[in-house]
Amino acid sequence: MRNVVVVGASQTKFGELWDRSLRDLIVEAGSGAIKDSGVAKGAIQSLYIGNMSAGRFVGQEHLGALATDFLGLGRIPATRCEAACASGSVAFRSAYFEIASGNCDVALVIGAEKMTDINGSGALTTLAAAGDQEWEASIGLTFAGLYALIARKHMNDFGTTREQLGMVSVINHRNGKDNKLAQFQFEISLEDVLNSQIIADPLRLYDCSPITDGAAAVVLASENVAKKLANQPVYVLGTGQGSDSIALHDRRSFTELLATKAAAKTAFEQSGVPRSKIDTTEVHDCFSINEIVSLEDLGFVEKGKGGRFVENENIAIGGDLPTNTCGGLKVCGHPVGATGVRQLVELTRQIRNECFNKVKTDVGLNLNIGGSGATAVVNILGKEPKV
Amino acid sequence: MRNVVVVGASQTKFGELWDRSLRDLIVEAGSGAIKDSGVAKGAIQSLYIGNMSAGRFVGQEHLGALATDFLGLGRIPATRCEAACASGSVAFRSAYFEIASGNCDVALVIGAEKMTDINGSGALTTLAAAGDQEWEASIGLTFAGLYALIARKHMNDFGTTREQLGMVSVINHRNGKDNKLAQFQFEISLEDVLNSQIIADPLRLYDCSPITDGAAAVVLASENVAKKLANQPVYVLGTGQGSDSIALHDRRSFTELLATKAAAKTAFEQSGVPRSKIDTTEVHDCFSINEIVSLEDLGFVEKGKGGRFVENENIAIGGDLPTNTCGGLKVCGHPVGATGVRQLVELTRQIRNECFNKVKTDVGLNLNIGGSGATAVVNILGKEPKV
Secondary structure (H helix, E strand, O other), X not given: OOOEEEEEEEEOOOEOOOOOXXXXXXXXXXXXHHHHHOOOHHHXXXXXXXXXXXXXXXXXXXXXXXXXXXXXXXXXXXXXXXXXXXXXXXXXXXXXXXXXXXXXXXXXXXXXXXXXXXXXXXXXXXXXXXXXXXXXXXXXXXXXXXXXXXXXXXXXXXXXXXXXXXXXXXXXXXXXXXXXXXXXXXXXXXXXXHHOOEXXXXXXXXXXXXOOEEEEEEEEEEHHHHHOOOOXXXXXXXXXXXXXXXXXXXXXXXXXXXXXXXXXXXXXXXXXXXXXXXXXXXXXXXXXXXXHHHXXXXXXXXOOOHHHHHHOOOOOOOOOOOEOOOOXXXXXXXXXXXXXXXXHHHHHHHHOOOOOOOOOOOEEEEEEEEOOOOEEEXXXXXXXXXX | OOOEEEEEEEEOOOEOOOOOOHHHHHHHHHHHHHHHHOOOHHHOOEEEEEOOOHHHHOOOOOHHHHHHHHHOOOOOOEEEEEEOXXXXXXXXXXXXXXXXXXXXXXXXXXXXXEOOOOOHHHHHHHHHOOOOOOOOHHHOOXXXXXXXXXXXXXXXXXXXXXXXXXXXXXXXXXXXXXXXXXXXXXXXXXXXXXXOOEEEOOEEHHHXXXXXXXXXXXXXXXXXXXXXXXXXXXXXXXXXEEEOXXXXXXXXXXXXXXXXXXXXXXXXXXXXXXXXXXXXXXXOOXXXXXXXXXXXXXXXXXXXXXXXXXXXXXOOOOOOOOEOOOOHHHHHOOOOOOHXXXXXXXXXXXXXXXXXXXXXXOEXXXXXXXOOOOEEEXXXXXXXXXX
C-alpha cells in the first residue's frame, strides 16, 4: 500500500445556519480544502462525501454528483459513503484506499450534513434510523435514550458519577470557547450541567451534542504529490474500522463498544505507534458518557476508570491526553456526516501547529462512532511517515 | 494495483416481495454469494453495501452495520455506498480498491433496495431525490419526465422512432421470459408497448422499469485467494466512473451522457480490451431510451444510430452484441441500489457459463447509471486476467 497524506483541510462554521443550504456548505468546505492544499482544481481525480441522511433531512440523495457539479470538478468519480454518524470517516477511508491502491493520486473528501431544515422531532426520528429501525426506532428509542442506558449501566457497574459525566462537557466547553467555527462559544460550570434539563435520565441537556448544520473537507494525496506542495504533510499512519450489532440489546456488554476496540486494534497495529505516543485525540462525545467509554475502549485508561480520568483533568489541555481540544461534538456541534472529517481537520491543524488552541502534536488520533457503537472508525495521523 | 477477482455471486428473487424485509433480502443475497464463493464466513474481511434510500423507503440508515450484524460477520468494517441507481456499482468499486490496495483479501459487496413498503407516490418522490432537489424534484419533475425529455430530443435530432424505443422492451422481455428471478416472466409485442398507458410522453408503461424489492451480492478476492477456490475466477479487468451535472438542464446535450463516456474511457483504457472483444453487455435500461443512449455513449454504435441498432436486433441473443441477456432492468425489475450488483452477477454467470440464457462470454461489460446520468459506472469482467 502506498502512503497517503492529508494535504489540505477546511471546515465551514458549524451551527444553525438558516441562510445556508446543504450545497452551499459542501461547496464552501470543498473549495476551502482545495485552496488550502494548493492543488489545482483540475488535479482532483476522485471525490467521496460522507453524509448520513440528506434524503430525509433535505430530500436530496446522490450527493457525490451534486458535489462534483457545484464544485466544478468535471467528470471525476464521486461517491457518497454512509455509516450513520461515522459517515465522514468511512468516506475518508474509501478515498484512502483508492489512493493507496494507486488508482488515483489526489482525492477530495467532504463530510456534510444540513439538519435544521427539518423540524425538531423530524431530526430525532431521522437520527433514530442509525439504530435498529425494527427493534429500537420503531418503539421510540432515541439516541439520547440509548446512551442513557449505557450511562446508567456504567454508573452502576463502575461507580461513575453524575459529576464525572458533567466534567466531560465542562472541559469541552472550556476547550472550545474560542473556537470561532463552533456552534457554541461559552464556558459552562458543573452546576450548569447538573441543573440543565433532563433529556433521558441520567443524561441532561448539557450532556448532549446539538443538532447542527456544517461541512468539513480534506484533500488526500499520494506521497509524491504531497512532496510538491507547500503545506506540512500530515501522514495517515493507520486506519481501522469495526462493527457491532446495530441494536444495543444484542450486545454482551453495554459499557464497552467492541467496534471501537476492533477499529483501534487495526489502526494501532497498522501505524506501529504505541498509545503512549499519541499527543492529542478527537473522540466522539455525541453524549458525555461516550467520551468516557471511548477513552476506555481506545485503551488510554482501564475499563471503568474513565470517569475518574476525566475528573482528574487528564483530558484537559495541559493534561496527559488533551482530548477534543477544539470543543468536540458538544461544542463544535454535530452535523452527523461532517463530524468525522471535522475531527481530521482539527488533527491536521494541530499537527501543522495552526490550531487556535495549540497542543504540540506529532501524532494524533480520531475516533468517530456511528449509531450506538455499531460502527467505529479510528485514524492515526502523524507529522512523519511510518517508519 | 493487485488483480481483483469475483469469486462468488448471488441474487434474491426480484419483485414485489411483500413477505420479505430489507434485512431478509440483504441476508439472503449475502449468504448466497458467500456460499457460492466457497470461502468461510470468517474469511470475509470487509463489507460494502450499495443502497440508494433505505432511510426514506424503510426508515433505516446504517446498512453496513445492519448487514454485518444479521449476516453474523463479526467485527469487520462495513460501509454503505450511494450514488442513486448506481449505488451497487460504487459499492463494488470501493471494495475493489480496498482489495487492490492490499488492505484486505476478501470483501463482500451487497446491493439492496426494498421499495414497495412505501406507497406509490412516496416511491416516486424518493426516487426524485436522485435528481436535483432544488431545481427538478421540487417542481415535480420525475425520472420518467426526465427520460421523456431525453427521448423526445433523441427522436427530434436523430429520427429515432417510437417503434425503436418499443423494441428495447420487446427484446428485453424476450430475453428475460425464462428468468425465474425476474419480476416479470412474459413476452410482450411491439403493439403491447405502443398501446400501453402513457407515463410521460413519449414514454409509455412498457418503456419503464418497475418499482422492485431485491438484493444481489458478489464476493471479491485477491488473485491468491481466488486461485484456491473451486469457481471459475472472473477477473475485474477495468472499472471506470464518471459524473455529470445533477440537473439535466445544465448539460450541453440531452442526448449524450458524458458521465457514461468518461466511465467507459477509463474502463476500456484500464482493461486494454477493445470494444470488439466485448461478448455481452448489461446496460441500464431504466427507461427504454436509456438503453439506446447507453449503447451509443459506450461506443458500440454511432451517436444517433442506436435506435436502428436495436431495431435490427443487434442486441438480441444471437446478434452482434447480446445485451441484457437476462431481461435488464425492465424485466428483472429495478431495486435501485441492487441493480449494479445484479448486473455483475449476470456477467459472472455468463462468464462461468452458468446463465439460464447462455451466451458464450469471455469478456463482458456492465453500465450502471445514477439519476439522469449524473453518475455512470462501467466495469469490464473477463475469464482471463489482464495481459
